[in-house]
Every structure is written in C-alpha cells, then in structure tokens.
Amino acid sequence: MTTATAPVSSTSNPGWFAKTEGWLDARGKGAWIAAMVLGFVFFWPVGLALLFYLIWSKRMFNKSCSSRRMSRSMTSMRSTGNSAFDSYKADTLRRLEEEQNNFEAFLERLREAKDKAEFDQFMDERAKPASTEA
Template sequence: MTQTALIRPAWTPATIALMVLGFMVFWPLGLAMLAYIIWGDRLEGFKADVNRATDNFACSFRKSTQGRHGMRASSGNAAFDDWRDAELARLDEERKKLDEMRREFDQHMRDLRMARDREEFDRFMASRQASQNSKPRTSGSVPEIDG
C-alpha cells in the first residue's frame, strides 16, 4: 500500500492553504512555506551535503587533537594504542575503498546518462530526418514534359 504525504514539496491544496495561512499569521512563515514548496524536493540532497560538511569539519578537529607529527595522544596502555592505531588504519582503508567505489558508481551513472541522452538525441534526429524526407520537395524549376 502506497501512502503519500499530505505536506510534500508540491503545489497541493494543503501546502497552498498552509502558505496562505502562514502569510496571514506571520509573513516569514508563509515565505518559508513558499520556499519549501519550490525547493523542498532538493532537501534530501541538501541534508546529505550538510552531513558531509559537518563530518569533514569534525574530522578536522580530530586531526588537530593528534599530537605532533601525526602521532595520537597516548592512552597510557601500549597494547590499546597499537590496537587503536591498527583499527583506525583499517577503517581509513575501508573509507578509501568506499570513496573509490562511490566515484566509480558516479562515473557509471554519468556514462549511463550520457548514453541515454545520446540515444534520445539520435532518435530525435532520425525522426526529424524521416519527417523531412517524407515531405514532398518543391523546387522552383518546372518539370520537363516529353512529347
């Protein structure tokens, strides 16, 4: 069973009513609702970008807490420090693999889009050429009559 949200980023009666009500109560609310209607479909991508940026920001703090020359602060237990360094190295390697897989997938999707666009363009050109070939050609010269 498919359910649709009552308030989704589209011009639905509910969103229009909320926008008008927002303008009547307090104009920034109406403006916010209008922005949601227009740009709300991009919200998921925006959230992903914000999450990525905050992760990078937090990572910069983690790097700054490391001691000099990239050494991590010691916990006082050499065995734990060795284990932690090995695990962090393994996680970094996994992250690099995932980043590479993401880049490959993005390239694959770009290639698919390009192939689809090329196919659509070729189909358009073929239909255009066929429609031009099917039109009778009129020329300014008078055909000769054998007689």
C-alpha cells in the same frame, strides 16, 4: 479510596489539525503554499489564517528541501574514522558517479539519434511531393 488515572496523551491520538500539519510538513513548503492558495480561492479567511500560521510558525522562512539535500550530501563525504570503509565508500561513490555520467551520455546519444531519425523522416516526406511534381 482514590484511583490515579494516567493523563490522556495528545500525542497518542493526534487531532485532525496535527495530522494535517504533519502531512503538509512531510510534503514541504510547496504543499503549505498550495493549501494557502486553495484556502484563499475557496474561503478567504482560511487562506489568511494559513498565511498568518506560516509566518508565525516560521515555516515560510525555514530551509528548503534543496538545502536539506545539500547538507545530506555533505554528511555522506564526512569521514567515519575507519580508513578502510572511507576508501571503499569513496571508490563506490566515484564508480556510481561514473556510471551516472555514462548513462546520461548514452541517453543524450539516444535523443540525438531519435531527433536525427525524425528529421530524416521529415525531409523524406517533404521530398516526396517535390519528386512527384517533377
């Protein structure tokens, strides 16, 4: 009597290499490059192996995070087919962009006011020694 056992799936319990690869992929190309540089610094064969792996797996030449963000923003402007929802979405996005612009203008005014106050304080402190000498 033979019993059939299910093969152990490697995806249910990934090894340290797969976990590390997933962790680095989640953080993007910069994490891979940092790992490679650290590999060269601490033990050069590790850095060289990472460089070859990045080139072989084409991770070095695939799209960056900014292009993914751009494609995500392009899909947000795509029509859903429901004109009422599309109108609501367009109005909401326009309102949010307007609020963002207003907030950025407010922050700029705050920075200018702070800079002016600091400059005025500097000029007052500079004028004090001149008035005491006279």
